[in-house]
Amino acid sequence: MGRKSPYPEEFRNDAVALYRAAGGKRTYAAVAADVGVTGETLRSWVRQADEHAGRHHGRGDQTAQSGDEELARLRAEIGRLRKAEKGVGARAGDPAPGGGLFRAGDEVKTRxxxxxxxxxxxxxxxxxxxxxxxxxxxxxxxxxGAKARAERRAADEALVAEIREVHTVHKGTYGVRRVHAELRGFGHAVNRKRVERLMRLHRIEGRHLRRRKRTTVPDRLAPPAPDLVQRAFTAVDLDEKWCGDITYVQVGGSWMYLACVLDICSRRVLGWSMASHMRTELVIDALNMAVATRGGSVTGVIFHADRGAQYTAAAFAQVCGGYGIRRSMGRVGSSYDNALAESFWQGLKRETMHQRLFVTMRQARLEIFQWLTYYNARRRHSALNYLSPVEFEQQHLQAAKIAIAA
Incomplete structure (x- = not known):
């Protein structure tokens, strides 16, 4: 019997789904690099999934399922358009040619x-x-100065093309600061104010998200843990402080719940779990994955959360005690006491659910999993000097090795 995989089944299934969603356009190595495993590991997971599901016998069923999902998506989109307010569609409310809004000679003012x-x-x-x-x-x-102006315009046009490419690669989520950091990462010496001016001129914007209602349901009868963080969401070393939280995602007419565990030092998502329920198992599964990511030895780590019923449950406290994790909790009704997790949720929702609605659980799981792996491996974080969490951890560990050698 083979050795048990250190990766949770949920993680392996989502990684396989991410590879299959590429439709053969991405190699095992490319997808595995985003997920954080080797190409051979991902290949073996796909092979095991194929053997388990007998995909060569069920292609007709899978095609039908894909067709049903596409039909559901189109119906949801049609419903959204029908409910749109009058006058907000394409060209709605455009002034008539020759109307009173425009006057002859106003169209162009020659310099x-x-x-x-x-x-x-x-x-x-x-x-x-x-x-x-x-x-x-x-x-x-x-x-x-005509020649210099022409050269400056050409340079601006070339820079705008690079900005658009960065903006597109990151699915329209990057604003001025992250676009600037990405260009600098490519070795492009460019001023941030120039990037800001060109993005404003060409209406290239990052995404913004309105605040949502709080979903934490406290259990006032459960004994709370002390607040060991005190809103100090910084840490000198990895695995010094973790934090976690639960959020919800609308999927069609129902909800999917997501729990995550983040390392406060590197902002890396160490563990997560997605399910159609909000029971204590959801946060336990996310914690188990975080422990597995760190190799199983996490004694002394502080885990900070809110006072939701899942985190105050006896079952969760028992799991934390088994790993040697010290629990920490903020006050009831104060989002600032878990501000790092709240900020993380805002980023996730802003960049995965901007002006859209997931239609199926499968679609929601796949896209959120894809964003989580992208966040860890590639997304530049302002609190990390615009490095990704994985890059920051690599530099942090390298600096620690040099300090020990010295």
């Missing part, structure tokens, strides 16, 4: 130097500048 340059052969520069009440010296300086 003064362009006008002088265009008509200089007919009227002469001196006369044109006198009539327009502008200086000739200013006009000649403008003519002398």
């Amino acid at each position: 003064r130097w362009d006008f002088v340059s265009t008509h200089a052969g007919t009227f002469g520069v001196q006369r044109m500048c006198r009539v327009l009440q502008v200086s000739r010296s200013g006009y000649y300086r403008w003519v002398a």
Whole structure:
């Protein structure tokens, strides 16, 4: 009998689904790099899943399932469009051509130097500048700078193309600071204010999310743990402090719940779990995955959460005690006492659910899993000097080794 995998079954199934969703366009190594395993490990998971499910016998069923999911998605989209307010559709409310909003001659206001340059052969520069009440010296300086302006425009156009590429690769989620950090990471020496100006000019924006209602349901009868963090969401070393929380995701007409565990030092998501329920097993599964990610030895780690019933449950306290984890809790009704987790949820929802609704559980699981792996491996974090959590951990461990050697 083979050795038991250190990765939870939920994680392995989601990794297999992520590879299959690529439809053969991405290699095992490419998907595995995002997930954080080797290509051969992912290949063996896919092979085991194929053997277990007997996919060569069930292709017809799978095709039908995909068709049903697509039909459900289209129906949901049609319903959304039918409910849209009158006048917000494409071209709705556009002023009629020739209407009172626009006046003849207002469409284009020619710049003064362009006008002088265009008509200089007919009227002469001196006369044109006198009539327009502008200086000739200013006009000649403008003519002398034509080459430099053309080069600057070309450089701006090239930079805008790079900005759009970064913005597209990260699915429209990056704002000015992360786009700037990504360009600097590529070795592009560019000023942040210039990036900001070009993004504003070309209407390239990151995503923003409105605040949602709080979902924590406290168990006032359960004995609380002390607050060992006191809103100090910083840590000198990895596995010094963790934090966790639960959020919800709307899927069609129902809900899916997601629990995560983050390392406060590196902001890395060490463990997560998704389910259609919000029972204590949800947070226990996420904690078990976090412990497995760190190799099983986490004695002394502080785990901070809110006072939700799942985190105050006796079963969760017993699991923490078995691992040697010290529990910590904030006050009832204070989101600031678990601000790091709240900020993480805002990022996830802003970048995965912007103006959209998941139709099926399978779609929701796949896209959230994909974002979580992307967040760990590639997404630049402002609190980490715009490194990804995995890059930060690698640098942190390398610095620790150098300090020990010295």
